[in-house]
Amino acid sequence: MFTSTNSEMIPAPAPRYPVSYQPAGYAMSSSTPGISGPYPNPISTYAANPSGVITSQIAPAFGTSLPHPTSGQFPQQLNTHVGVSSPYPAMTPNMGISPNMAIVPGAMGRASDKGNAYRRTYTHAKPPYSYISLITMALQSCPNKMMTLSEVYQWIMDLFPFYRANQQRWQNSIRHSLSFNDCFVKVPRSPDKPGKGSYWSLHPDAGNMFENGCYLRRQKRFKCEKKAAIKAAAQEA
DNA sequence: ACGTGTTTATCCCGCT
DNA sequence: AGCGGGATAAACACGT
Secondary structure, eight states: OOOOOSOSOOBOOSOSOSSSOBOOOOOOOTTOSSOOOSSOSSOOEEEEOTTSBEEEEEOOTTTTSOOOTTTOOOHHHHOOSSOOOSSSOOOOTTSOOOTTOEEEESOOOOGGGTTOOEEEEOTTSOOSSOHHHHHHHHHHHSTTSEEEHHHHHHHHHHHOGGGGSSHHHHHHHHHHHHHHOTTEEEEOOOTTSOOSSOEEEEOGGGOOTTSSSOSSSOSSOOOOHHHHHHHHHHHHO
16 A cells, blocks of 8 residues: 555555645555554655645654554664564563453464464554544644544544444544643634634644653643633633 | 534543 | 543534
8 A cells, every 4th residue: 555665656545635645554564473563554644646646755753653652662662673563562472462452363473473373463452542642643643733623533543443433432532632632722724725624733832742751641731821711711700 | 414613521540 | 538631421502
């Protein structure tokens, strides 16, 4: 799919987005030895012209894979000796199975796993990221750092098969997160780009909420003082 | 009608 | 136990 590393022109599938943005390519990497996580690797975005031809590759904001959910480190920082495509450090044979991993029948695994009837995979497990971090990653992956609600949904579903089910439940949570958390701000559509819903972006003062920390839980919730003051005044009246 | 956005409520969990 | 952050449910308003 979108896994080519050279710069030749690659015909893209029918663009889902009118803007010059395509979501991450998918690389299930069944040939990758060791852990074959369901997460795409690399996570890259591509600019495509209106006819759907990719014109350039945009450097991914989050490196070539997703950050480790608790250390914030990327796989290549954690592990350089195997081609790990999941956001976790590589497993060694005696590490056991992490609680976040699902075990599915149909072994592949690395050579040392031969005889093991199971393949380690995250495919059906809930990704270990909070909705806030998922939204943040989605927004940061986009060249202009803003997305519509439906683009956020699509980004999450493209990357995490888990979220292709029970959409009503988690999408409600996404809307709640966007609206409730001051770190996300609505950006009105420009008149030349009519459509449904606003764009969402990260509050400029929110900083990098997950930079050195945990992708499950922020150290502290970002609160916009101005917004709080307006809210307090409204309740006073 | 449906998607989007806001708000309130409740539960859970980890931390102090 | 109290608190804060997050997940989920649900009611409601609004615009297309």
